[in-house]
Amino acid sequence: MKTVNNLTLVDDDEIFVFLTKKTIEATSLVNLIQVFGNGLDALNFLKKNIDNPDTLPEIIFLDLSMPIMDGWKFLEEYILISPKLGKKITIYICSSSISPDDIKKAKAISVVSDFIIKPITKEKLIETIKNL
Amino acid sequence: MKTNQMILWDQIVEFFSKLFGTESWPPRWYCGRWTDFHGWLYIVSDLMVWAAYMIIPFFLIVLITKRKGIPFPLVFYLFGAFILLCGLTHLLDASMFWWPAYRFAGLIKLLTGIVSWFTVYALFKLWPQIVGLKTGKEFNAEFEQRKIAEQKLNDYTRILEFKNTQLVDFCNIVSHNLRAPMVNIGMLVDYLEQSNDKAERKELLTKIKPVVNHLNEVFNELVESVQVRQDFEIKSDKIILTDCLNENLQGFQSQIKLYEAEIEINFNDAPIIYFPKKYIDSIFTNLISNSLKYKSPDRKPVIKIKTEKTSSGIVLSISDNGLGIDMNYAKDKLFKIRKTFHKHPDAKGFGLFMTKTQMEAMGGKIWAESAPDKGCTFFVEFINQNI
Numbered sequence: 001m002k003t004v005n006n007l008t009l010v011d012d013d014e015i016f017v018f019l020t021k022k023t024i025e026a027t028s029l030v031n032l033i034q035v036f037g038n039g040l041d042a043l044n045f046l047k048k049n050i051d052n053p054d055t056l057p058e059i060i061f062l063d064l065s066m067p068i069m070d071g072w073k074f075l076e077e078y079i080l081i082s083p084k085l086g087k088k089i090t091i092y093i094c095s096s097s098i099s100p101d102d103i104k105k106a107k108a109i110s111v112v113s114d115f116i117i118k119p120i121t122k123e124k125l126i127e128t129i130k131n132l
Numbered sequence: 133m134k135t136n137q138m139i140l141w142d143q144i145v146e147f148f149s150k151l152f153g154t155e156s157w158p159p160r161w162y163c164g165r166w167t168d169f170h171g172w173l174y175i176v177s178d179l180m181v182w183a184a185y186m187i188i189p190f191f192l193i194v195l196i197t198k199r200k201g202i203p204f205p206l207v208f209y210l211f212g213a214f215i216l217l218c219g220l221t222h223l224l225d226a227s228m229f230w231w232p233a234y235r236f237a238g239l240i241k242l243l244t245g246i247v248s249w250f251t252v253y254a255l256f257k258l259w260p261q262i263v264g265l266k267t268g269k270e271f272n273a274e275f276e277q278r279k280i281a282e283q284k285l286n287d288y289t290r291i292l293e294f295k296n297t298q299l300v301d302f303c304n305i306v307s308h309n310l311r312a313p314m315v316n317i318g319m320l321v322d323y324l325e326q327s328n329d330k331a332e333r334k335e336l337l338t339k340i341k342p343v344v345n346h347l348n349e350v351f352n353e354l355v356e357s358v359q360v361r362q363d364f365e366i367k368s369d370k371i372i373l374t375d376c377l378n379e380n381l382q383g384f385q386s387q388i389k390l391y392e393a394e395i396e397i398n399f400n401d402a403p404i405i406y407f408p409k410k411y412i413d414s415i416f417t418n419l420i421s422n423s424l425k426y427k428s429p430d431r432k433p434v435i436k437i438k439t440e441k442t443s444s445g446i447v448l449s450i451s452d453n454g455l456g457i458d459m460n461y462a463k464d465k466l467f468k469i470r471k472t473f474h475k476h477p478d479a480k481g482f483g484l485f486m487t488k489t490q491m492e493a494m495g496g497k498i499w500a501e502s503a504p505d506k507g508c509t510f511f512v513e514f515i516n517q518n519i
Contacts (some may be wrong), residue, residue, distance in 0.1 A: 013312060015343055019319045065308060067472040067479065073461060096312035099304050118315045 001029060004129055008034040008057035010042040010074065011094070012066045016118065020061070023122050029129050038066045039074030046081060046089075053086035058132065061094040061120070064102060071095070075109055082111060090132060092116050147235050157232040171229060178226035185219025188212075203265060204258055210251040217244035294492075298361070301468070305354060309470050313347035353469065353482050357489045366493075368406040373399045373439060373448075376409070380416040387424050393433040402439040402446040405514050411490040415448075418483035419510050423452035426474055428505065445496075445517045451509035457502045466500060487512075 007030045011017050017035055024030050034057060036042035042060070049055045064071035071093060078091070093106045096118040106115045116124065138146070157163070161171060189212035196205045221244055224237040255262070266274070317340065324336050377397065381388070388395065405412070420435065427433040436451045457466065457473050465471040467488040472479035484498075491498045495515050502508040 013316070015316045015320070015339055016312070018339065019316070019323065022323065065312075065470065067481075068475060069461075070465070070471075095308070096315050097304070097308040098311060099307045101304075102308075118312070119319045 002129060002132065003028075004030045004058050004132070006030075006032045006034060006055070006057040006059075008036065008042065008060045009094075010036045010039060010060060010066070010071070011063035012037045013063070020120055023120060023125060026122060027125055027129070029126065039069030039071060039077075041068075043069065043074055043077050043081075046078070046085065050081065050084055051086055056085065056087040057089060058087070059128070060089055060091045061116070062091055064093060064095040064097060064106075072105075075111060079109075079111055092128065094118060094120060147238075151235050151239065152233050153235065154232045157234055159230050159232050160228040161230070163232075175226045175229055178222040182219045182223040182226070185215050185222065189216045204262065207251070207254050207258060207262075210247065210254050214244060214247040214251050217247055220244070298492075302354075302358075305469050309350050310347070310354070313343050313350065316343045317347070350470070353486075357469075357486065360486070360489050360493050363493065366408045366410075368494075369409040371405050371407055371409060371412050373403055373405060376412055377416060377437065380413060380420065383417065384420055384424060391424060391427060391433050393424060393427075393435060396434070396436045396438075398436075398438040402441050402517075405439070405446055405448075406517060407494065407496075407514055408490075411494065414490060415487050415512060418487045419450040419512075422483060422510075423450065423454060423508070425476060425479070426455045426508070427452070428454050428507075442513070445513055445515040448512045448514070449509055450512075451507060453507040456504045456506050456508050457500075458504050459500070459502050462502075467498065 007024060009017055009020060011020075021033050021035075024033055034045075036045065039062075042062075046056065062071045062074060069077075075091070082089075090113050091111055092114050093112055094116045095102065095106075097103075098117055103115050106112050114128075116128075160166070192208050192212045192215075196202050196208045202208065217240065220240050221237065224233070224240060227233070228237070320336055320340050320343065324333060327333050327336065374397065377399075381395065387393070420437075423435045424433060431453055434453045436449075438449055440447050440449070455474060459466075462471075462473055466473075467484045468481070469485040470481040471485075472481045488498050491512060497513040498510065500508060500510045
């Protein structure tokens with residue numbers, strides 16, 4: 001089974017992050033789980049490591065509603081830096097929103113692979129990593 | 133006379149073959165006894181009538197060709213024709229004094245008679261429509277009524293659109309803000325069910341309480357906002373702004389002292405407003421607490437609070453020199469529930485949402501101007517202040 005070196009969670013909900021980390025750990029498919037509490041922190045990390053493919057994540061699970069910089073704004077900024085990134089990063093939006101508007105809007109963004117409605121189950125996680 | 137003895141056909145043939153002939157009659161000057169005065173009275177009067185009758189049809193024709201949508205143009209043409217012909221009979225009457233062409237004059241009179249009767253016929257046929265035609269006054273009255281109805285319709289549409297936006301916002305709040313803690317509770321319970329490890333179960337249990345508290349909090353906020361929207365009974369109070377503000381500032385005394393904050397107040401332009409006391413308290417508390425909460429670490433806070441009369445009401449503004457917000461990013465989110473823009477432990481994203489809800493419930497408005505690291509100005513507009 002393929003494993004992931006770095007999976008990044010961008011989410012401000014501590015309980016969700018705690019539980020999702022647990023779920024990810026249970027799959028034993030991920031070496032490092034990185035967490036950012038808002039879009040800006042995650043973006044700054046990507047910018048800083050733009051030339052360090054080894055430290056960049058393979059997958060980002062991105063929440064939409066966050067303080068400072070929300071998921072939408074993060075995606076806007078990410079599109080600008082993505083051509084310069086030394087690595088292909090797969091972005092999944094991971095939101096508790098079940099609003100069809102949000103889902104439609106998210107799927108229209110080219111760099112978004114899919115929209116996962118919370119919670120992330122173990123099965124969904126394994127499938128996601130398989131599809132990388 | 134001799135003509136009486138001719139048969140009718142010969143009379144008609146003679147009439148048309150000598151249509152312009154004048155040999156059978158003397159000019160009118162010599163027929164009977166005319167004084168100059170009497171003759172010229174006749175002539176000048178006939179010419180006056182003729183000239184006027186030439187001009188009237190001209191106006192009628194220009195009117196129906198220039199102005200589109202004149203009703204019954206045929207009647208106008210018929211009127212034009214018969215007035216023109218009437219005029220011609222008068223011209224011929226005047227000319228009889230020198231040129232007694234009685235046959236030609238007779239023919240023109242016949243034509244005039246025929247056209248006049250066509251006009252009568254047309255009027256008779258069109259009469260019900262002409263009588264039913266709306267006058268300009270009636271049109272204007274109807275137009276006014278329609279304008280009022282349209283205005284009402286526009287108002288309703290605006291209110292509906294506004295209500296719809298509120299509904300969409302509410303749906304988003306339910307589908308996201310209420311769902312998020314429920315997802316967490318669900319996940320926690322799932323883990324609890326699966327776990328056999330005592331320590332892990334204990335850890336999971338301690339995490340349930342804060343999530344339930346959070347759910348409760350969001351739920352209460354929602355209920356509060358719905359109550360504000362449903363509270364049509366709430367009455368405006370007469371608010372003396374200086375007193376009301378001082379009362380609210382009491383709660384911030386220790387913070388103001390601690391930050392050495394300066395508060396400038398100017399209610400000279402509008403010292404009194406009419407608004408529910410409960411809401412104005414909440415507006416002052418929310419906006420002042422924001423100004424203090426998001427102060428710049430480099431400057432002592434300066435908060436300017438003032439009112440200004442406008443054409444539509446009174447605008448209260450509260451401006452600070454604090455952290456400010458990037459409005460390009462925040463403009464759609466600033467007043468939404470659970471949207472925060474600064475890393476602050478007390479930032480919850482409820483105050484501005486509630487303030488906006490209260491303002492809108494009273495038909496007022498709230499908006500903001502801001503630049504990062506320059507400060508923030510919030511404007512609150514109260515309407516219906518001319519009591």
